[in-house]
Amino acid sequence: MRVRAVQKTTQCRDLARMRFKAASLALAFLASVWMASSIRAEESAGVLPSRWVTSLPSVAIASEHQVIEPVAVRTRSGSLLVAAEHVAKSESAIVLSRSADQGQTWNRETGHVVQAKDGYRVSAGAAGMLPSGRLVLACHEWQEKPGTVEHVREEPAGVHHYRWSGYHRASVLKVFLSDDDGKSWSAAITNVAGGPVATAAMETVFAADGAVWLPVYGPSDEKQTDAALSGVGLMRSDDVGRSWKFSHWIAKADEAHNIGYGPGDVTVLPDGRWLGLLQGNHRGLGDYTRPRVCRTISSDAGRTWSVPEQKFLNHGTSTVTLDGRDGEEIMVGGWKDRGIHFTVGTNAGEDWLYQDQVWWCIWYGAGNRGGTRLLKLDEGVLAVYHWMDDKDLSRTQVRSQVIRRATGPTPETKRPTVEKRNLQAKWHMAEAYQLPHIPDAPAGIPIKTLLKLRSGDWICLGFVGSKKADTAYGFAPTGVCALRSAKITGPWKKIADIPMPPEVGGLFDTGTGAGTPGAMTQHSSGRLFLPLSTSNRKDIILTYSDDEGKTWRTIGSMARITGLPAVHEANKIVERKDGSLIFPMQRPFHGESKQHPLFYVRSRDRGETWSAPIFWATHPGTRYEGLPHGSFADLRETSLAVLNDNDWLGIFRESRGTQSPENAERGPLSMPFLCLARSTDDGRTWKSSFGFLGVEPDIEALPGGAVMATFRDDNLASVWISYDKGVSWQIQHDPAELPWRTGAAEQSTQWPPGGEPIIRVLDDNTVAVICDSGMIPSGKLLPPDYKPSKEFQGRVQIRFFRSRTAALP
Numbered sequence: 001m002r003v004r005a006v007q008k009t010t011q012c013r014d015l016a017r018m019r020f021k022a023a024s025l026a027l028a029f030l031a032s033v034w035m036a037s038s039i040r041a042e043e044s045a046g047v048l049p050s051r052w053v054t055s056l057p058s059v060a061i062a063s064e065h066q067v068i069e070p071v072a073v074r075t076r077s078g079s080l081l082v083a084a085e086h087v088a089k090s091e092s093a094i095v096l097s098r099s100a101d102q103g104q105t106w107n108r109e110t111g112h113v114v115q116a117k118d119g120y121r122v123s124a125g126a127a128g129m130l131p132s133g134r135l136v137l138a139c140h141e142w143q144e145k146p147g148t149v150e151h152v153r154e155e156p157a158g159v160h161h162y163r164w165s166g167y168h169r170a171s172v173l174k175v176f177l178s179d180d181d182g183k184s185w186s187a188a189i190t191n192v193a194g195g196p197v198a199t200a201a202m203e204t205v206f207a208a209d210g211a212v213w214l215p216v217y218g219p220s221d222e223k224q225t226d227a228a229l230s231g232v233g234l235m236r237s238d239d240v241g242r243s244w245k246f247s248h249w250i251a252k253a254d255e256a257h258n259i260g261y262g263p264g265d266v267t268v269l270p271d272g273r274w275l276g277l278l279q280g281n282h283r284g285l286g287d288y289t290r291p292r293v294c295r296t297i298s299s300d301a302g303r304t305w306s307v308p309e310q311k312f313l314n315h316g317t318s319t320v321t322l323d324g325r326d327g328e329e330i331m332v333g334g335w336k337d338r339g340i341h342f343t344v345g346t347n348a349g350e351d352w353l354y355q356d357q358v359w360w361c362i363w364y365g366a367g368n369r370g371g372t373r374l375l376k377l378d379e380g381v382l383a384v385y386h387w388m389d390d391k392d393l394s395r396t397q398v399r400s401q402v403i404r405r406a407t408g409p410t411p412e413t414k415r416p417t418v419e420k421r422n423l424q425a426k427w428h429m430a431e432a433y434q435l436p437h438i439p440d441a442p443a444g445i446p447i448k449t450l451l452k453l454r455s456g457d458w459i460c461l462g463f464v465g466s467k468k469a470d471t472a473y474g475f476a477p478t479g480v481c482a483l484r485s486a487k488i489t490g491p492w493k494k495i496a497d498i499p500m501p502p503e504v505g506g507l508f509d510t511g512t513g514a515g516t517p518g519a520m521t522q523h524s525s526g527r528l529f530l531p532l533s534t535s536n537r538k539d540i541i542l543t544y545s546d547d548e549g550k551t552w553r554t555i556g557s558m559a560r561i562t563g564l565p566a567v568h569e570a571n572k573i574v575e576r577k578d579g580s581l582i583f584p585m586q587r588p589f590h591g592e593s594k595q596h597p598l599f600y601v602r603s604r605d606r607g608e609t610w611s612a613p614i615f616w617a618t619h620p621g622t623r624y625e626g627l628p629h630g631s632f633a634d635l636r637e638t639s640l641a642v643l644n645d646n647d648w649l650g651i652f653r654e655s656r657g658t659q660s661p662e663n664a665e666r667g668p669l670s671m672p673f674l675c676l677a678r679s680t681d682d683g684r685t686w687k688s689s690f691g692f693l694g695v696e697p698d699i700e701a702l703p704g705g706a707v708m709a710t711f712r713d714d715n716l717a718s719v720w721i722s723y724d725k726g727v728s729w730q731i732q733h734d735p736a737e738l739p740w741r742t743g744a745a746e747q748s749t750q751w752p753p754g755g756e757p758i759i760r761v762l763d764d765n766t767v768a769v770i771c772d773s774g775m776i777p778s779g780k781l782l783p784p785d786y787k788p789s790k791e792f793q794g795r796v797q798i799r800f801f802r803s804r805t806a807a808l809p
Helices: 008-013 015-039 222-226 558-562
Strands: 052-054 058-061 066-074 080-088 091-099 121-129 135-145 148-154 160-165 168-178 189-191 206-208 211-218 231-237 243-251 259-268 274-282 292-298 309-313 319-321 330-335 339-346 351-360 370-377 380-388 396-405 427-434 458-468 475-485 493-498 528-533 540-545 553-557 581-586 598-603 614-617 629-642 648-658 673-679 687-693 695-701 707-713 716-722 731-733 755-763 766-772 796-803
Touching: 052 351, 058 066, 058 080, 058 091, 066 121, 066 135, 066 370, 066 380, 080 380, 080 396, 091 121, 121 211, 135 211, 168 189, 168 211, 168 222, 206 259, 211 243, 211 259, 231 259, 243 259, 243 274, 243 292, 259 319, 309 716, 319 370, 330 380, 339 370, 339 380, 351 380, 351 396, 351 673, 458 493, 540 558, 553 558, 558 581, 558 598, 581 629, 598 629, 614 648, 614 673, 648 695, 648 707, 673 707, 687 707, 707 755, 707 766, 716 766
Parallel strands: 066 396, 189 243, 309 731, 351 687, 629 695, 695 755
Antiparallel strands: 052 396, 058 396, 066 080, 080 091, 080 121, 121 135, 135 168, 148 160, 206 211, 211 231, 231 243, 259 274, 274 292, 292 309, 319 330, 330 339, 330 370, 339 351, 370 380, 380 396, 427 796, 458 475, 475 493, 528 540, 540 553, 581 598, 598 614, 629 648, 648 673, 673 687, 695 707, 707 716, 716 731, 755 766, 766 796
């Protein structure tokens, strides 16, 4: 792209010099091609062996009205029982269903176990079978009144604090026993003195250390009740469940930080330790904040417990132990707005490996879904949950699905051994800001162009206006400019208008994922790189600026440079310590062509010349076991991170297919997955593994050796951090948590938060994650004749992460 005129006399005078330079560049390009041929990636396995295969759903309890929050238990005879709350008008009762064939078919039991009194509801909280064969079903009869959530202060800048007050909850624990496989039930005696003042049962009843244990949660006094706080403790029975008394607390509410715990699950691990995975409710962060799964561990048979630590974001904590293959030790069931999923972990919940789905639909689909509980079977895991009725969305039914190990090729059982970094290298989520309205760019900014210059100022591109157009979102920008500010919070000023190179074909879309413009990057020399997607989506035009965005020049067409018929996407350019560049892109996949769709190119001269394409991930078109329907074999949205001279990490999006024909509103839906890939030989060969549930990823090596991955996860933003080079992941955050009203992220008229995220390393102690907050409808200046559709972009948000040794500003 040239924005300066060049006089004809100057062109004539420099013609010989330009010809000599062109010849030199051609020789350099041939040399780079020779270099690439010597390091071309070998054929790397691109289709991952299926780890788990999920059966089609079976209806355990049909939807006469509302049937929600199921628990499952195995009986002495081997049959399965599911208990759930049945809500009909003003009545609430616990009903049962039985399966004699491991969850394939179910028969509703007559009658109910317990019915709530007027004005109350009753929930099935926990269940278990004792060694004697006795069944224990713990319920709680409850009533609650919502309070208010108010914003208290912003301290320091970008960090918001809230106060919850006026909440009321009453809850009575009710425990029932059965010695005839659940055909009849009798009430046990309970004494909750010293425990929660409003006691609720949670997850699993188990026998250990000579007693029977029932985890419970609730507030410890009226002050915690008023603030919507709760803690988790244990009920104990010494007479095979006939009577129960509160034993002790596992984790009380942290009133100093406004964090409550519960519900949750307690699991006795094969090594004898007790693992508690508790829902952490960070009330001080507001009512938009997602619940955390917090880990606490006991090494003395549940007597004392570690302080709960945040691990990942999840509704649901139901936990089962696995067989340990490939280091997979535990599975945790959960749910999000899209549907039902599970997370696989190791090392007693300290490290997390990957996530997978059970049943999925479009994220804004109507209906009630959730309540996931897991039950270990002889062969596999039973997942029970509630889901909207197929015909009437006002009703819910209880479903079951069996999750089994795949029967086909299995992953290698040995994981790379990497020593975790010192705890002092940990990163924490700090302050966040939204980019303010910029008068010079009223139609918004391309998210991935926002960065901090090495000279200290912030820069981005902006759209100067919009017009109605035949694009994915119905509008397109009228022009682009470069913007600059000394501070992220502004004021922002235009420094130059930027004409598009003729090869681009004009501005065509401002929608999420359009790639116009792409991700802007600054080289250590100060040069800015800006890849531009052509309007026909078949090429990337690479441009650069050597004066911090005031003027721009064109390097060329990446399709022509690589010799490929077409290239897509330009989400990342990585600079190595030696100043060389790595530029990942996508080669469009065509049916049975067997072409690798993901590749990268290298440059050693600040982007003037590039190597031949080096392919690193492929999909030959083989379907996954158990997923014969839906879209698949589509790899895209890629990012790379170089950890050192040998180790690289890659992340990319993949569609895997579905168990039955796709149905976006009811499920199943081939929700895109994020796969991880690793190279230990400087990008030559790769091995892939399952990763996360989401889209639009970025991955980055952080100072001190940690790795960060970010993406749009369901209807929230997501950041995972690894301290062992991406072999496992230690903590997840939501970088788009801001002071929004309840339900703001769930509006169906805009994109959810977290779109188009990019990680910017600012210094050794500071990292910024920049993404679409997804909260404000549009956030764009739209043409007057534009008719709104379902999807818009929101404001741009900047979330800072700081190392533990770094001081806040």
